Amino acid sequence: MHKKSSLIFALSILFSVLLIFSCGQGAKTKGDEKVTIEFWHLDIDDTMAPVWEGLAADFMKANPNVTINITVLENEAFKSKLTTVMQSGDPPDIFRSWGGGVMNDFAKSGLLRDITDEVKNNWSSKIGAGPIGVYSYKDKIYGLPYDMGGVGMWYNKELIAKVGYNEPPKTWSEFIDCVKKLKAAGVTPIALGEGDKWPGHFWWVYLAVRLGGKEAFDAAVERTGSFKSESFVKAGQLLKELIDLKPFQEGFLSANYGGDQAGAMGNGKAAFELMGQWAPAVETAASEDGKGIGDKLGFMPFPAVEGGAGKITDVMGGGNGLVLGKNAPDATIDFLKFLTSVESQKKIITSPIGGIPTALGAEEAMTDPNLIAVNKAVSQAGYFQLYYDQYLPPAVAAVVLDSTQALFAGTMTPEAVAAAVDKAYEDEM
Amino acid sequence: MNLENRLKSVYNKKIINTSFFKGNQLPVFWLLIAPSVILITAFILYPVFNTLFYSVYKWNGFGPLVDFQGFRNFERIFSDQRFWNALKNSGIIVIFSIVFQLPIAFMLALIISRNNSKGIIVFRTIFFLPFIFSEIITGTIWTFIYHPTNGVLNYFFEVFFPNANYTGLLSSPDTVFGAILFVVFWKYFGFHLIIYVAGMQGIPKEYYEAARIDGAKAHHILRHITLPLMKPALQMSLFFSIIGSIQIFDMVWAMGQGDPVHAGETAVVYLFKFAIKQQKLGLGSAIAIIIFLICLVFNIFYQKVINEEKA
Incomplete structure (x- = not known):
């Protein structure tokens, strides 16, 4: 009697298991035919x-x-x-x-x-x-x-012409001047969707690329140097100076890229955005009239930083x-x-x-x-x-994104950002 | 009478024919319980023990488990200020629910439960409506409402307080958690209200009539009739409220993923960010174990203290 019961028990388990797995079975046909x-x-x-x-x-x-x-x-x-x-x-x-x-x-x-x-x-x-x-x-x-x-600087030709720029600023200090003039003229200088974090990390990375060039990054990655080195700290400091000018649209810390940032550019409400090759397409899609700003949109490389080791031709x-x-x-x-x-x-x-x-x-x-x-x-x-958030392992990328957002929110110092990134990289390697 | 005694009495009275489960009927017994045993083992017990196992490794989810960490994952979590902030936020939601949400819902239920006029029914439906929306939809709706430039709230400020300089409640680390807390209240308030209203309508009118004839005042009725008879409803709503508060995730995720700068993170959002977003499965498992233990302790406490009182 006992034997029979355990047999039925075993069979019932087998049956249930088959029932569960029969749904998830997807056979792949391989070979020459199909x-x-x-x-x-x-x-x-x-x-x-x-x-x-x-x-x-x-x-x-x-x-x-x-x-x-x-x-x-x-x-x-x-x-x-x-x-x-x-x-x-x-x-x-x-x-x-x-x-x-x-x-x-x-x-x-x-x-x-x-x-x-x-x-x-x-x-x-x-x-x-x-x-x-x-x-x-x-x-x-x-x-x-x-x-x-x-990634490069996309700009609204009409808006910067308003404050006297027929050509876009070529260096960081000229860019900062331009931002100040735009701000004074009541124009939102920069569109940013920092709720998504990666649009903001572009700024920090590009400044580091301009300041330290390939050498600084390679040294940090190969651990002969570090993300706490001068070019990464300085990148944070320059960015902090920009952030302190309050150049972004209202509520940028929770804004997203696809609707808010691209929308501000596509509707002609902001002068600059730092974005990749997809920017014109997304701006057009996010604009109210579905057309974007068309010919008024210009592209220029990220400004050169005076005294930096990187060249203006270096690209992230x-x-x-x-x-x-x-x-x-x-x-x-x-x-x-x-x-x-x-x-x-x-x-x-x-x-x-x-x-x-x-x-x-x-x-x-x-x-x-x-x-x-x-x-x-x-x-x-x-x-x-390659953008840091893709180049670095996900755990380090998350720290880069979180820390740069904290820099934009004013809750972390440039030094703390560099230190946090370095620690995350050290932990992961 | 506790559950054990009750079962014993059922057994002694032979309400269930116990011989059915003996001898040659035993296989049927196994056959009947096999599906639930297998499902619970496969989808609850096995994952729980697996998580416990992963929590002592450093692992990104790919390849073999090799990097044994002992309790280092737990040490890292306990020394992370973000974890304590997330736990604090979850705790605030729990306390907020108990101290504000449930009592207010109860008081409102007292007012509307004895009244079935059309106006009251419409009113009740409006309060219950937010609970019907899924968490993600609720989060998305409120993201629009709070939006810094296109939101309803921004429009409100522009019209009534043009000088207020509204920049979006979800955009600042100082206001984001308060904004989320309000939505939690808005969404679940109606749920508790309906539980109370249903409970109160289940209390026979005769009790109140008898009490009034005996000269009982409103506070006597509340203390000696409504509250004792509402105990099961209160216990249930308390349980849902606490477990729900600890596990809250979707809505917070939809309202900016607990950011900016982690100010709005709850315990489960913190878990999700590490385990799924950053692919730190070992560390994430350790966080899951901690949340699991918190829920377990609460559950034991609830079973022992709150449920025992009923007997």
């Missing part, structure tokens, strides 16, 4: 998502044995869900990435597919070494960018790319080849996704003079620094 590629991206916008669908459809037409399953998630949801599937050890075959520290963590844990040989010996288009470097970890390539640009930036998961079938490499080809990139940059192409030759299709200027700045950069 291949399925899981593709994750985050261009959830109604006008952007169809661009990827179209490219995937074109690829499937040319390769009838391949099926591409697209998953589209909103930015924050994308990051959370990707983290979860990575922790379970089952990455998508090809997915959106910014390269840098987050990608490096994945690579370190063997979750990505190494495509170094293919990219070096057998690729359809030519992509510069700088952009590829962002998607490499320890000399191995795990993905490629389709868009790579730089980054872009968007695609990375392969460890279980990606071979067809995924062909798909990435297809997406980074000159023809596909021309399609992407002329679509609502926009951006700056990485495949040499695709830039012919660019029409916006501002984006051409960004592209020129990036291609001529002697030192290209």
